[in-house]
Amino acid sequence: MAEPVLEIRNLNVDYGLGDRAVHAVRDVNLTLHRGEVLGLAGESGSGKSTLAYGMTRLLAPPGVITGGEVVYHPQQGPAYDVLGLTDRQLRAWRWAETAIVFQGAMNSLNPVHKISTQLTDVLKAHDPKMSEHSRSARAREMLKLVGISADRMDAYPHQLSGGMRQRVMIGMALILQPQVVIMDEPTTALDVVMQRQILGQLIELRERLGFSVIFITHDLSLLVEFSNRIAIMYGGRIVEEAPAATIYRDALHPYSKGLLSSFPALRGPKRELAGIPGSPPDLAGMPAGCSFHPRCPKAFEPCNSAIPVLGRPDTPDGAGRSVACWLHPAEQPVG
Amino acid sequence: MTSIQDAKAPAGEVVLEAIGLTKHFPVRRRLRDLFRRQHSAVHAVDDVHLTLRRGQVVALVGESGSGKSTVARLLAQLYPRTGGDIQLHGESTRVKGGSSFRAYAARVQMIFQDPFASLNPVHTIRYHLTRALKIHHNAGDDLDAALAELLTRVSLTPPERYLDKFPHELSGGQRQRVAIARALGAQPEALLADEPVSMLDVSIRLGVLNLLRDLKERLDLAILYITHDIASARYFADQTMVMYAGRMVEGGDSETVTQTPAHPYTRLLIDSAPDPDRLTGDVDPLEEDRGNGEPPSLINPPSGCRFHPRCPAAMARCSTDLPVPLEIGDAPGHWAACWLYDKAGAR
Numbered sequence: 030m031a032e033p034v035l036e037i038r039n040l041n042v043d044y045g046l047g048d049r050a051v052h053a054v055r056d057v058n059l060t061l062h063r064g065e066v067l068g069l070a071g072e073s074g075s076g077k078s079t080l081a082y083g084m085t086r087l088l089a090p091p092g093v094i095t096g097g098e099v100v101y102h103p104q105q106g107p108a109y110d111v112l113g114l115t116d117r118q119l120r121a122w123r124w125a126e127t128a129i130v131f132q133g134a135m136n137s138l139n140p141v142h143k144i145s146t147q148l149t150d151v152l153k154a155h156d157p158k159m160s161e162h163s164r165s166a167r168a169r170e171m172l173k174l175v176g177i178s179a180d181r182m183d184a185y186p187h188q189l190s191g192g193m194r195q196r197v198m199i200g201m202a203l204i205l206q207p208q209v210v211i212m213d214e215p216t217t218a219l220d221v222v223m224q225r226q227i228l229g230q231l232i233e234l235r236e237r238l239g240f241s242v243i244f245i246t247h248d249l250s251l252l253v254e255f256s257n258r259i260a261i262m263y264g265g266r267i268v269e270e271a272p273a274a275t276i277y278r279d280a281l282h283p284y285s286k287g288l289l290s291s292f293p294a295l296r297g298p299k300r301e302l303a304g305i306p307g308s309p310p311d312l313a314g315m316p317a318g319c320s321f322h323p324r325c326p327k328a329f330e331p332c333n334s335a336i337p338v339l340g341r342p343d344t345p346d347g348a349g350r351s352v353a354c355w356l357h358p359a360e361q362p363v364g
Numbered sequence: 365m366t367s368i369q370d371a372k373a374p375a376g377e378v379v380l381e382a383i384g385l386t387k388h389f390p391v392r393r394r395l396r397d398l399f400r401r402q403h404s405a406v407h408a409v410d411d412v413h414l415t416l417r418r419g420q421v422v423a424l425v426g427e428s429g430s431g432k433s434t435v436a437r438l439l440a441q442l443y444p445r446t447g448g449d450i451q452l453h454g455e456s457t458r459v460k461g462g463s464s465f466r467a468y469a470a471r472v473q474m475i476f477q478d479p480f481a482s483l484n485p486v487h488t489i490r491y492h493l494t495r496a497l498k499i500h501h502n503a504g505d506d507l508d509a510a511l512a513e514l515l516t517r518v519s520l521t522p523p524e525r526y527l528d529k530f531p532h533e534l535s536g537g538q539r540q541r542v543a544i545a546r547a548l549g550a551q552p553e554a555l556l557a558d559e560p561v562s563m564l565d566v567s568i569r570l571g572v573l574n575l576l577r578d579l580k581e582r583l584d585l586a587i588l589y590i591t592h593d594i595a596s597a598r599y600f601a602d603q604t605m606v607m608y609a610g611r612m613v614e615g616g617d618s619e620t621v622t623q624t625p626a627h628p629y630t631r632l633l634i635d636s637a638p639d640p641d642r643l644t645g646d647v648d649p650l651e652e653d654r655g656n657g658e659p660p661s662l663i664n665p666p667s668g669c670r671f672h673p674r675c676p677a678a679m680a681r682c683s684t685d686l687p688v689p690l691e692i693g694d695a696p697g698h699w700a701a702c703w704l705y706d707k708a709g710a711r
């Protein structure tokens with residue numbers, strides 16, 4: 030496997046302090062390798078966005094990181110912990126090393142500026158010495174890469190469709206050639222036709238420019254198709270992580286299986302859809318033991334008291350995957 | 365809830381029918397346009413034909429802005445129509461004013477996409493359901509029993525646990541169940557469900573869809589299921605209709621439409637849907653779309669076939685002649701509005 034570019038170790042994020050705190054991200058261990066697309070799936074409230082904000086230190090109060098490390102491996106030089114950067118170092122690191130496209134980002138473009146200006150402003154902020162001319166050439170090139178023709182450069186956001194605005198946001202994320210791009214539900218608000226076009230373009234760009242992607246969505250069928258590896262989140266924890274095809278064909282965690290059997294298939298024979306009984310857990314009153322146990326069809330004796338740790342399962346392909354479930358006790362914990 | 369089992373029509377009978385339904389929204393004109401002759405309008409829905417039958421689900425599929433919600437709102441008589449007709453049991457209907465609307469709503473109910481917005485946050489579930497029962501005079505002698513029955517129907521049991529809760533105390537899926545219960549309080553014959561699960565979590569969507577299916581079977585409801593997720597139409601609807609830029613472009617039984625789509629737009633839609641079996645790597649850019657994934661303007665919709673600027677199979681006549689619904693011939697009732705299927709006409 031390629032070398033790691035971003036390693037999240039034992040990351041914990043709370044909202045609020047003291048007794049009132051809710052633990053939104055719990056002991057998360059996750060590694061992003063160079064050049065890969067890592068998919069992060071889970072239902073609403075499972076902590077996907079909190080994890081993304083946490084690892085980029087963009088959490089707004091009352092969110093606080095209560096522990097862990099986020100180790101970044103730059104292309105040159107030694108690795109460092111992002112959580113230890115000063116504010117100034119952090120500002121340089123964001124966009125240039127790691128860029129983020131947030132949920133609903135297409136609505137966060139500044140309505141009073143032309144899209145070309147918004148792109149050149151990013152360049153200006155990070156490299157004040159760059160000439161006006163090369164800035165605008167770079168912006169034009171980037172927009173072309175994401176499929177926006179030069180004659181739309183001077184459009185204002187409201188003159189563009191949702192899909193085009195989302196392309197602009199992706200262009201903006203890539204303009205400083207970051208190593209890591211984090212995308213939180215980048216296409217959820219778009220139609221399937223537009224979604225496929227944008228994702229196809231992103232994958233192509235990744236091959237050309239060589240960045241890595243953390244792709245967050247609740248649409249597991251989309252992830253199976255577009256990512257190399259998938260991590261499944263439930264109640265603030267990663268409960269399973271494996272190559273995309275392995276998750277699809279042979280998920281081990283009952284929650285992953287439940288998610289997969291919640292999607293009607295468009296092709297092939299009609300499968301019986303089992304779905305997942307019950308409703309997502311409440312962070313304030315997280316069940317003891319495995320937090321999935323009240324909904325789990327396989328729950329047994331240890332599940333309601335002891336938390337299963339994420340680790341290599343005892344399966345033949347155990348080396349390339351991990352799961353947190355008492356049905357597959359960890360041979361070797363992750364992290 | 366006493367008369368809910370009363371058969372209002374035999375199974376399969378047509379309950380609600382749209383005939384040439386059309387809706388144009390006037391566009392607010394800028395000052396300098398005022399003196400121009402032509403009045404511009406958003407052609408949101410044009411010449412839509414749709415039949416809802418007792419005990420059947422019809423899915424209406426299409427991208428955002430294609431006019432699906434407008435069709436539902438027209439059928440619910442929340443908007444006046446620009447043209448065409450809406451027939452309830454074969455009789456032309458047009459509501460005027462509160463009492464005729466209530467009479468219509470007693471037979472045709474709508475469920476909205478956003479269960480958060482459609483329930484009033486300051487009122488309890490009991491209040492919402494009581495009101496629905498009373499407006500339509502379905503409370504009977506025992507209000508509590510009627511309320512309990514409504515909640516039981518949508519699997520919110522035991523009912524006492526939910527009756528005195530406020531909407532914010534329920535999950536999204538539970539709120540949507542309450543919205544469905546409220547619609548059932550009218551004892552309708554037809555249910556118009558506009559993206560009823562698209563705001564819900566993946567893990568609970570299935571439960572709500574299964575509930576609707578179950579109600580269709582037990583209460584013999586005629587259901588219009590609006591969605592942009594064509595895979596769910598395959599599972600849940602007997603018939604599937606596809607809409608593009610305000611017009612119906614294809615229809616037939618769901619399995620046929622999703623497995624052997626005929627219209628080039630339906631094919632594009634199906635090829636674009638996520639496909640887990642098409643694993644990473646071979647993400648081929650779509651050749652089926654000559655455009656940029658952009659739907660056309662509905663103020664000046666393309667002439668002829670509205671899909672022609674994006675259609676890979678477009679022919680000369682496509683940009684001038686409006687295609688009529690043509691039979692495909694592979695399955696009974698499968699049709700597409702596309703000149704490719706014009707056996708008689710010159711190609």
Ligand SMILES: Nc1ncnc2c1ncn2[C@@H]1O[C@H](COP(=O)(O)OP(=O)(O)OP(=O)(O)O)[C@@H](O)[C@H]1O
Nearest residue numbers: 044053072073074075076077078079080091247312
């Ligand atoms: N500012 C906040 N204060 C308190 N709790 C919060 C705050 N922001 C998020 N949370 C809680 O943290 C948990 C994780 O939220 P998060 O937004 O990370 O979920 P998500 O997996 O991204 O969900 P979605 O799929 O809906 O985007 C949720 O229970 C949420 O209610």
Ligand SMILES: Nc1ncnc2c1ncn2[C@@H]1O[C@H](COP(=O)(O)OP(=O)(O)O)[C@@H](O)[C@H]1O
Nearest residue numbers: 389406408427428429430431432433434435662
């Ligand atoms: N009240 C309205 N006034 C003006 N235009 C409208 C109105 N409602 C919908 N439209 C337009 O009609 C078209 C169809 O919209 P809609 O029925 O909401 O589509 P869908 O539900 O398929 O997303 C869109 O172009 C939309 O902008």
Ligand code: SF4
Nearest residue numbers: 319322325332354355
């Ligand atoms: S640990 Fe137990 S409850 Fe949790 S997923 Fe595994 S079997 Fe189910």
Ligand code: SF4
Nearest residue numbers: 669672675682702703
């Ligand atoms: S009528 Fe012509 S343009 Fe329209 S879908 Fe058929 S072939 Fe394409």
Ligand SMILES: [Mg+2]
Nearest residue numbers: 077078132213
């Ligand atoms: Mg989120």
Ligand SMILES: [Mg+2]
Nearest residue numbers: 429432433434
């Ligand atoms: Mg709509």
